[in-house]
Amino acid sequence: MKILLISPRTPHTFWSFSHVMPFIAKKAAFPPLGLVTVAAMLPREWSLRLVDLNVESLSDSQIAWADYVFLTGMIIHEESVRNVVRRCKLKGKPVIGGGPLFTTGHERFSEVDHFVLGEAECLVDELVADLAKGTLKPQYFSAEKPDLTTTPVPRWDLLDMKQYARMSVQFSRGCPFNCDFCDIIVMYGRVPRSKPPAQLIDELEALKAAGWDGSVFIVDDNFIGNRVRAKELLRALIEWRARRRVKWTFLTEASLNLVDDPELLNLMVRAGFTSVFVGIESPEEDSLAECSKTQNRRRDLVEAVRTIQKAGLEVMGGFIVGFDNDKPGIFEQQLKFIREAGVVTAMVGLLTALPETRLFKRLKSEGRILAHSTGNNLDAVLNYVPTMNRQMLIDGYRRLVQQLYSPQEYYDRILVFLRNYKPSKPAVRLRWQEIRAFVRSMWVMGLVQRGRRQYWKFMVRALVAHPRAFSLAAQLAITGYHFRRIAGDL
Numbered sequence: 073m074k075i076l077l078i079s080p081r082t083p084h085t086f087w088s089f090s091h092v093m094p095f096i097a098k099k100a101a102f103p104p105l106g107l108v109t110v111a112a113m114l115p116r117e118w119s120l121r122l123v124d125l126n127v128e129s130l131s132d133s134q135i136a137w138a139d140y141v142f143l144t145g146m147i148i149h150e151e152s153v154r155n156v157v158r159r160c161k162l163k164g165k166p167v168i169g170g171g172p173l174f175t176t177g178h179e180r181f182s183e184v185d186h187f188v189l190g191e192a193e194c195l196v197d198e199l200v201a202d203l204a205k206g207t208l209k210p211q212y213f214s215a216e217k218p219d220l221t222t223t224p225v226p227r228w229d230l231l232d233m234k235q236y237a238r239m240s241v242q243f244s245r246g247c248p249f250n251c252d253f254c255d256i257i258v259m260y261g262r263v264p265r266s267k268p269p270a271q272l273i274d275e276l277e278a279l280k281a282a283g284w285d286g287s288v289f290i291v292d293d294n295f296i297g298n299r300v301r302a303k304e305l306l307r308a309l310i311e312w313r314a315r316r317r318v319k320w321t322f323l324t325e326a327s328l329n330l331v332d333d334p335e336l337l338n339l340m341v342r343a344g345f346t347s348v349f350v351g352i353e354s355p356e357e358d359s360l361a362e363c364s365k366t367q368n369r370r371r372d373l374v375e376a377v378r379t380i381q382k383a384g385l386e387v388m389g390g391f392i393v394g395f396d397n398d399k400p401g402i403f404e405q406q407l408k409f410i411r412e413a414g415v416v417t418a419m420v421g422l423l424t425a426l427p428e429t430r431l432f433k434r435l436k437s438e439g440r441i442l443a444h445s446t447g448n449n450l451d452a453v454l455n456y457v458p459t460m461n462r463q464m465l466i467d468g469y470r471r472l473v474q475q476l477y478s479p480q481e482y483y484d485r486i487l488v489f490l491r492n493y494k495p496s497k498p499a500v501r502l503r504w505q506e507i508r509a510f511v512r513s514m515w516v517m518g519l520v521q522r523g524r525r526q527y528w529k530f531m532v533r534a535l536v537a538h539p540r541a542f543s544l545a546a547q548l549a550i551t552g553y554h555f556r557r558i559a560g561d562l
């Protein structure tokens with residue numbers, strides 16, 4: 073059996089980091105983890121090829137080679153997915169679609185021949201048996217939340233790892249919270265499930281054996297959804313890094329209640345975590361109440377961010393505007409908060425109603441849904457009727473993002489962050505990749521692009537005031553270039 077696995081192209085978003093890639097001579101920020109994991113569930117004797125459209129283009133001969141095409145995607149990938157499906161249909165190749173895009177909206181893809189809806193661990197055995205017999209059903213569905221001990225080590229051999237800035241692994245799925253806009257809990261449930269630490273260490277060993285030596289994104293919905301299990305993993309990671317003399321760093325996503333557990337914070341830093349993405353959403357208490365972001369309510373959010381920074385982690389923050397309780401002053405409130413807290417990587421999006429979420433259901437019952445979400449919270453397009461004047465919301469959002477990523481504002485924010493940040497060692501390992509990125513950034517940001525004067529002034533101030541964190545400052549300056557380009561496109 074010949075299977076072609078295709079990962080669709082990700083458009084420019086905050087998370088694509090696409091404008092950073094040329095600085096570090098990489099093509100994509102993260103690998104298609106779901107696809108290489110599904111690949112590992114298929115019989116070893118089958119021939120597999122993987123095409124990630126973020127690092128290479130898809131040729132007609134690759135499509136012609138396959139007996140079946142496995143296509144995955146998130147909502148944000150819809151355009152690329154439709155394009156791939158069209159090309160496969162022209163070649164008469166059957167497409168099997170799986171992943172979040174299809175799980176929450178397969179009925180909009182009548183051209184796809186077969187669907188795998190739900191978590192792959194529950195469905196792939198049946199799919200494989202039917203593929204072998206030639207009796208494929210139109211749909212394979214399971215609402216079951218599988219035990220992750222059955223998840224195999226991903227097929228890293230199918231990827232050209234050199235093309236990626238980071239590798240990804242997954243420790244847990246699901247999140248105990250209940251934010252109304254979130255589709256994670258719709259798909260993966262509110263009871264966190266995790267792998268035993270030894271299983272994740274085996275995956276890291278496999279990455280190491282495949283030649284990886286760098287940074288790893290632990291792609292969990294909420295890494296601390298089960299704090300006891302997270303601590304067990306962290307202790308195992310600390311031991312593994314010391315025993316194997318590994319200096320890899322980790323990035324993950326976690327809820328803000330991380331700040332309530334100093335032991336957890338300390339273990340994360342000792343295990344090599346350098347950054348954590350936290351959904352802060354809004355400094356407006358009524359908006360937090362509206363979306364049920366209970367874990368962020370009734371606390372000093374600026375102080376919470378500073379506590380995490382002081383422990384030695386950069387806080388990458390997610391923010392939303394467009395809640396019913398947001399008043400016209402929300403844009404200024406968000407800007408002030410992000411400035412004060414020194415959230416350098418502030419990913420601000422317009423609220424979007426994702427399919428099957430509580431938010432979607434509420435807005436639908438109120439007759440306020442206008443269109444399907446594109447899944448791109450950077451789109452200055454609303455798929456619902458807001459309470460604030462629509463144009464005022466879109467204009468305010470654009471202004472906020474553009475202001476946040478204007479050179480002076482951004483560099484000032486890095487300096488605020490560096491004043492709070494207390495790394496126990498030099499913040500970034502300086503390797504050839506970082507040096508090359510730094511030299512290129514001096515050329516692009518220091519000599520060619522707008523904001524040259526601010527760039528040099530910032531570099532000098534960072535070097536004088538924060539020499540131990542200078543390489544991190546330079547890295548953040550490069551990341552800011554990506555965000556500035558993204559903001560410019562709004």
Ligand code: SF4
Pocket residue numbers: 247248249250251254255256257293294327351
């Ligand atoms: S904390 Fe994050 S993952 Fe959990 S429900 Fe809220 S938005 Fe979703």
